[in-house]
Amino acid sequence: MNSRQRHPLKLPKIPIRVSEAHGSSPMEPTPQEPFSSHSPTYQALLRAGPRLRPLHQVHARILVSGLHCSLSLLTKLLTFACTAGAIDYTRRLLFSVPNPDSFLFGSLIRSASKSHLSTDAIFFYHRMLSARLKPSNYTFTSVIKACADLSALTVGRIIHSHVLVNGFGLDCFVQTALVVFYAKCGDWYSARKLFDRIPDRSVVAWNAMIAGYEQNGLAEEAIKLFHRMQAEGVEPDSATLVSLLSACSHVCALGLGQWVDTFIVDKGMDVNVVLGTSLINMYARCGHVQKAREVFDGFQERNVVAWTAMISGYGMNGYGNQAVELFHRMKTEGPLPNDVTFVAVLSACAHFGLVSEGREVFKSMKRDYGLAPRVEHHVCMVDMFGRAGLLDEAVRFIRDWIPGEPGPEVWTAMLGACKMHKDFDLGVEVAERLLAIEPENPAHYVLLSNLYALAGMTDRVEKIRQVMIHRGLKKNTGFSSVEINHVAHVFRNGDTSHPQTVEIRQYLEQLIYRIREAGYVPETDSVLHELEGEEREFALRFHSEKLAVAFGLMSTSNKTLIRIVKNLRICGDCHLAIKFMSVVADREIIVRDKHRFHHFKKGLCSCQDYW
């Protein structure tokens, strides 16, 4: 079967003789030279690279010169064809190979998985097993990566068992690939179990696990693991820092983010585009826009991603005009904006009531840049008109500009606008369309319920609650986190799990007493309609963002800026309460919610109560 290994010299000799007979090239090697990479056909193949037409020509040459049995040539040809994305050609080629060996399959699987032809990689793996060839550790890393890209948990688990059967369970490359695979499939628990069993953990293994936590929304775990990596003396590289900065952005860990920045400078690390963009993003998402801009300005190779990150950073932090201004600068002196850039700009226009600007940007998208608007852009436009109170125009936009049936995202934006401007009739109509499309999404019921509550229709509110219970739909639980001394503390609504719960609640009660004296009246009308009067107020009192603010204030000295991150949108009552808190405690408080930043300072918020 594996003739090349048993008779290593036999096959290479044949092609040389054959090509000599044809006298194909004056550069043909002399017979005493080994075949290997000096063969002119092989050289031609290397020159062709992953380009289809030159490959066809070399293929013809291989056939004519009788080299069609040379597995090394065919392997190279196959991998190039695969990298070129010509999957049908690759498959036909594979069928024409008389006795493909392990190495050929291994290379092919690797090319396929690297070229994002993941299903083909798995198909080739299957063919390899059918041919009774043994996969190597090299094969496994590639096919597992393919499973990871597809999040194919079941197939991946089977291949994991093949790994064990074939004795590669302790190969660190394979183990790292498996960690990535389980993490990408959302099974970070299995990923961690595997990670803990890797005997010699390389930087890449650490990076895989840290990135795995981060991608699964476990930013705190990512940060904890980074600290352990430090403790074990493993030197982080740029990939580690990229994931770490992303984790910092998620939990607003500015302290740690700044540490990363100085670390990069101290070590004289090369700041590539990815790392530079992560830094910009970290500063922007921690509410430090000026610093983000400094990094952006000092950064040489700014690509679309870096510009987009900076524009959206301005938008999120309440600087709508700067977002638009930077976008105009980008058009004259920066790279070409892409569709994501337009989402960032349009979103900034929507949030800051820049209606005519937004309209013009939307038009220019297709006209000047040939970019077709996607759902995200439609949502921004509906949001923009809706927030500005132009509900008719929002409806017209949906009717005239959105091809086909609008998706749930568009109706959600429309419903939000109806709620904001208290257009009850339109809101109910929109909500019904929404529920018809996505009857299982609890968020829609909550919005509709809020709408009924605003209209004072408590019987309908109750009815919706019954439907939700009946269908087993639960509201998304909110959480907020605050960073104190480089440690993120997470709070849920009504949370009592924090070791200092008693003190936090006492502090919060006092704080609420003080803001009530300053004129705060709880906004109880938009929440938990099943509760009455005082109960409602009590339910609001321990919202996660209030707990986080209280803990932040009591744990830090005067004048320290408090940064909170919340996974959902901040509620109206908390928004009002924190405005008062910023006065009575004389502190700046920044809350980053699902969509944007709220910089609370002296009783005002950067969002201008418009979010």
Add this chain to the structure above:
DNA sequence: ATCATCCGTT
């Protein structure tokens, strides 16, 4: 002869 990790919008 080869191998695993990292970025932007809603």
